[in-house]
Amino acid sequence: MSKYDDLFDATAPDNSLFADKGALDPLADPKEIVARDAQERELATILNGLHEGYLPPTVSVYGPPGTGKTLTTRRVCREFAARNDRVAVEYVNLKECRTLFSAANEILFQLADEKKGSYEGLDGVFDGIWDALEAYPEWTVLVLDEIDHIRQDTNYDPSDFFYRLLRGEGKLQRGINCSVWLVSNELLEVDLRLDSRVESAMSDEAVFFPPYGEDELGAILEARLARAFREGAVPDAAVAYGVQEAARRWGDARKALTLFRQAGETASERDLEAVTRECVEANLETTEKAAFLERAGRLPASHVGVLRAITARRNRHTGAVDQPVTTERIHEVLHSEGVSDRYRLRRRAIREVVHTLETMGLVETAMESGGRDGRRKRIISDARPCVHRARAGRAAVLPSCAGRPASDLAVGRAGPSVSGHAVGPRTPQ
Numbered sequence: 001m002s003k004y005d006d007l008f009d010a011t012a013p014d015n016s017l018f019a020d021k022g023a024l025d026p027l028a029d030p031k032e033i034v035a036r037d038a039q040e041r042e043l044a045t046i047l048n049g050l051h052e053g054y055l056p057p058t059v060s061v062y063g064p065p066g067t068g069k070t071l072t073t074r075r076v077c078r079e080f081a082a083r084n085d086r087v088a089v090e091y092v093n094l095k096e097c098r099t100l101f102s103a104a105n106e107i108l109f110q111l112a113d114e115k116k117g118s119y120e121g122l123d124g125v126f127d128g129i130w131d132a133l134e135a136y137p138e139w140t141v142l143v144l145d146e147i148d149h150i151r152q153d154t155n156y157d158p159s160d161f162f163y164r165l166l167r168g169e170g171k172l173q174r175g176i177n178c179s180v181w182l183v184s185n186e187l188l189e190v191d192l193r194l195d196s197r198v199e200s201a202m203s204d205e206a207v208f209f210p211p212y213g214e215d216e217l218g219a220i221l222e223a224r225l226a227r228a229f230r231e232g233a234v235p236d237a238a239v240a241y242g243v244q245e246a247a248r249r250w251g252d253a254r255k256a257l258t259l260f261r262q263a264g265e266t267a268s269e270r271d272l273e274a275v276t277r278e279c280v281e282a283n284l285e286t287t288e289k290a291a292f293l294e295r296a297g298r299l300p301a302s303h304v305g306v307l308r309a310i311t312a313r314r315n316r317h318t319g320a321v322d323q324p325v326t327t328e329r330i331h332e333v334l335h336s337e338g339v340s341d342r343y344r345l346r347r348r349a350i351r352e353v354v355h356t357l358e359t360m361g362l363v364e365t366a367m368e369s370g371g372r373d374g375r376r377k378r379i380i381s382d383a384r385p386c387v388h389r390a391r392a393g394r395a396a397v398l399p400s401c402a403g404r405p406a407s408d409l410a411v412g413r414a415g416p417s418v419s420g421h422a423v424g425p426r427t428p429q
């Protein structure tokens with residue numbers, strides 16, 4: 001017996017509760033889409049416009065993470081294209097694109113299997129896109145996923161990008177019919193602050209994917225849990241508890257699948273015959289933290305600045321984060337001495353950012369009577385774990401996505417640390 005025989009013997013699962021753990025992989029394409037009938041219908045109705053000679057220039061597909069936007073949109077579009085020769089569907093994920101130029105190049109790559117050099121500029125890439133689309137069927141549906149990842153870079157801003165995409169000369173000259181479907185967590189007009197010429201070129205079509213409720217998550221999980229676990233390995237009570245908590249905390253199918261996979265692993269580690277409520281409970285916090293970090297990692301610098309300002313105030317005696325705070329307090333922090341101009345948002349912008357953070361589940365707000373001042377919004381955030389991990393320097397938490405070093409989120413002893421070079425800008429690549 002070699003050392004590796006021993007090693008693999010020692011680490012082989014001998015009491016696993018799983019029959020097919022892959023069934024809980026959120027990346028696996030499920031056979032059936034459940035609990036999204038209304039959205040499937042809305043998408044199909046828009047696509048059927050083709051039979052009347054019209055597809056909207058843009059369709060916004062938006063909602064919080066893990067609500068089935070990608071899965072449903074891709075599936076419905078693909079099924080439609082399979083039944084109609086006049087339409088082609090292309091899907092491009094822009095998650096990894098850090099600049100607008102690379103986003104356009106990614107689209108070109110999907111269409112034509114080629115990329116342009118940076119010397120050709122955004123116009124060169126769009127020319128390539130229109131050339132490629134000329135060879136396509138009469139209509140193309142271009143699904144751009146995670147479009148909210150694209151941000152202003154040193155050369156272009158999102159409005160430049162969208163204007164070319166929707167109203168580009170090359171597209172109009174060639175008479176290309178392209179319907180751009182924008183999949184994101186937020187409505188883009190709000191999130192990317194697109195200018196009015198772009199907004200007027202976009203259509204109002206929008207399909208919202210709300211967080212899943214208990215019944216919907218239960219329906220999504222039912223078949224997957226049955227495949228994933230050995231018979232009797234997840235009692236109904238554990239399922240009910242996990243589904244209830246997943247719906248209450250996230251409404252996110254991806255997190256719910258992960259929660260049950262981890263609960264199963266915990267049960268195996270503890271040598272249990274079945275997953276218990278405690279196994280689920282043990283993993284709720286971990287999944288919650290991972291969810292928070294993932295969402296926070298996608299934020300642009302201005303949002304991190306606001307998040308940081310929300311958690312900047314400490315209780316003098318206990319050292320704990322002093323919350324809730326008001327918009328006025330955030331404004332005060334962001335405008336205190338030493339804070340870089342980039343974070344000095346006006347009150348209205350702060351309110352918008354808080355609204356975005358709330359939609360993403362990163363802050364909670366409540367209206368409260370402010371006496372003579374009328375009603376005030378009180379804001380609370382659970383940003384502590386993120387700040388804490390960044391401080392400990394254990395993980396490239398926010399920075400990996402946003403191009404900021406971990407030290408950017410360090411909690412200063414006094415006042416905000418979003419000053420000067422603290423929360424740096426996104427690094428274009």
Ligand SMILES: Nc1ncnc2c1ncn2[C@@H]1O[C@H](COP(=O)(O)OP(=O)(O)OP(=O)(O)O)[C@@H](O)[C@H]1O
Nearest residue numbers: 026030033034036065066067068069070071253254
């Ligand atoms: N209605 C559903 N039916 C079956 N499985 C689902 C459903 N919704 C989500 N899932 C599962 O959750 C996974 C994540 O869903 P999806 O990627 O579509 O979410 P999303 O809303 O696009 O998330 P994000 O905003 O984070 O990109 C899917 O791959 C699938 O495994």
